[in-house]
Amino acid sequence: MLETDEITKSLPPPRDDEPASLRQDIVDEIRDHMQCSLRRELLVGRGDETQARQRVLDRFGNPHVVARRLWFQAMWSKIMTQRLVIGSLVCSIVVSITLVVIVGLLMGRMDQQQRDQQAFNIALIEKMGSLMVPPVAAAPRDPNWNHLQIRMTGGTESGPPASGVQVLVSRQPRIGEDLPTPSEPPRSVIVDPSGLADCGDVPPGNYRVMVVTAWGERTNLNVTVKPGADHLERIIVPVKTPAPTKVSLQVEGIKPGPKSKHLLVARFGSCDRDFAGRSWTTGGEIFGRSIVLLAIDTNRRAWLAEIPMEMLTDSLYALPLPALVARANWSPLDSTEQISLPANRYYLSFVRVALNEDVSFDSPQWRSSIGSDTYDMPEKYNVGDWRWQSFTANAAEPNLWKIIIPNEIFEIDAQPSIPGTN
Amino acid sequence: MDSRLLSGAVEMLMLEVISHGPTYGYEITQTVESRSQGYFELKEGSLYPALHRLEEQKLVKSSWQEVDGRRRKYYELTTAGRKALAVKKTEWNAFASGIQGVLGGGDSASLMPVI
Structure with missing residues (x-):
């Protein structure tokens, strides 16, 4: 009475999450019902088969509509779940984009405020500087003091700068002089990236210099700073621990x-x-x-x-x-x-x-x-x-x-x- | 009959028919129609969605059988379905009794407001 393909075509396109037998079950159930109904009409004997078929269809209604309704009913929860997931995903993306935009706007505003604040601070400092009494000139350097520097290279005399090495400088007592005093602790200097340990101005005299590598290996040397002459010492330091x-x-x-x-x-x-x-x-x-x-x-x-x-x-x-x-x-x-x-x-x-x-x-x-x-x-x-x-x-x-x-x-x-x- | 009155009773009628043993869609429509002496006529357009809904609610369960070279889906009541039917029948009887009491001209004093 009703072909299977005819009803199947009226159903929505197949879905991956659809039970394998769903379409066939719907078709079989509707077809069985209509066959039973047709047989009864024929048994009753009212009119010929064509009229009986028409009466069955009139009574049943549109089987395609019923089939579609049953299919949607079976798939409703899965369709809604999928839509909810997609909806949530879209909402999350929208919220994320919105947040990124808001954060970007806020950061831009903060950046602008920071620049404004910096400009204000600079202007304020300049203003204050113009109002301040000119600083007293630095005390003249003691003409007897001299600059003590130690240049360090790693491995060889032409090696790379031995930056990071520690230098401890302590003044040695002269004859009859008691040193070190509590007020004159060893001066600690770290070699800068150019390989220079700048120990600053020191009074003339004998100094004990201890050079300490990053792994604790050290050497000592005595340096004499003569009056009226800066002193530059050169030291080659090992670049790694002993093998x-x-x-x-x-x-x-x-x-x-x-x-x-x-x-x-x-x-x-x-x-x-x-x-x-x-x-x-x-x-x-x-x-x-x-x-x-x-x-x-x-x-x-x-x-x-x-x-x-x-x-x-x-x-x-x-x-x-x-x-x-x-x-x-x-x-x-x-x-x-x-x-x-x-x-x-x-x-x-x-x-x-x-x-x-x-x-x-x-x-x-x-x-x-x-x-x-x-x-x-x-x-x-x-x-x-x-x-x-x-x-x-x-x-x-x-x-x-x-x-x-x-x-x-x-x-x-x-x-x-x-x-x-x- | 007013469809609004019928709609609430359809499921109860279907459960009642199914409670007598495994049956299928066409038989349910015929049984309802014959027992109601033609008063209730279940449309297939609402019968099968209602049956499937009852199946989803675990009030009925289904099985397929081969009959005359066709597959036929049989429905039978579950334990939950029997309980649900009993509840619906109790509610319906109370409802019908109340209606009958009013329409049948019962003790009017019982309808007097209590002061």
């Missing part, structure tokens, strides 16, 4: 003994390097905020330990420092193991430590006694004489440090022992 290099340790000169309660302990003291004719040092601590200890026992075994500075105070810096190092912090070095160090010259301070009794080196009471007057190290240790020896770690590897220990250093009469390791 890391490998060092092997070799312990010689002592025969392994059966028993000993002695240790040869060395602290990595100050280190320096020669650069452009000057000695540059990083100070006492080569590893920043920690100190490094080297211990050698009577079996020629070497041990390393690194101690954070915050564990120690200056007053407790003296040996026997190993007592402050927990057992777990000592790392044994075998004969093939290498230490990584910046390429520098190192000064190792050795001392012989004799353990008078067995001590638990990581016991809490030792830690808690740090900084107190009850620190009773001397009762447990005998500390021998200090000796120091210099070693050099060159950038060109290999570096072999031979530590030669005279036999008389240790009395070989006790079991070899690193504190807490046996």
